[in-house]
Amino acid sequence: MTIESILGAIVIGAVIGAIGRLLLPGRQAIGWILTIVVGIVAALVGTLLAQVLGVETTPGIDWIELVMQVVLAIVGVGLVAGLKRGHRV
Template identity: 50%
Template sequence: MQWLWAIIVGFVLGLIARAILPGKQHQPLWLTTLFGIAGALLGNAVSRWIGVEDTRGIDWIRHLLQLVGAVVIVGLGDMAYIALRGDKRRTV
């Protein structure tokens, strides 16, 4: 059941990250979800590293770090996707 939550959280974080980033992102939705999952994992690792992984109540700092991680990874992933895919619409 944890994999289902990872997909749902990754999807939501990926969409929020795409909304935060300026301009149009070119990666498909499934790749945005994977980038969101990776951002959530990165945010969890950082929160564990600084000691705020589990707090009483809602873990706002951990969630904020997950969102920051998703924004970074979605942004970098979009640049990598464009570089690897190339611009197929441009004709020479």
């Protein structure tokens, strides 16, 4: 892995996490750093899932893979927000 690919993963993860958070209805009581971390994880897992399922890669944007990543980010943000809410006293 090069520094460019690591920085790219962080940027893409931040965008994926932000989209997932915006598409999730209601207010999420998590910070932006945690949103970015969830987005990075969702982007990596979404890419792996797309490869396992045999989603064909095309030149340009892989829309199916992108949708998988955003859906995973929505689920991840929801889970993290729910877990964080459950730990409040």
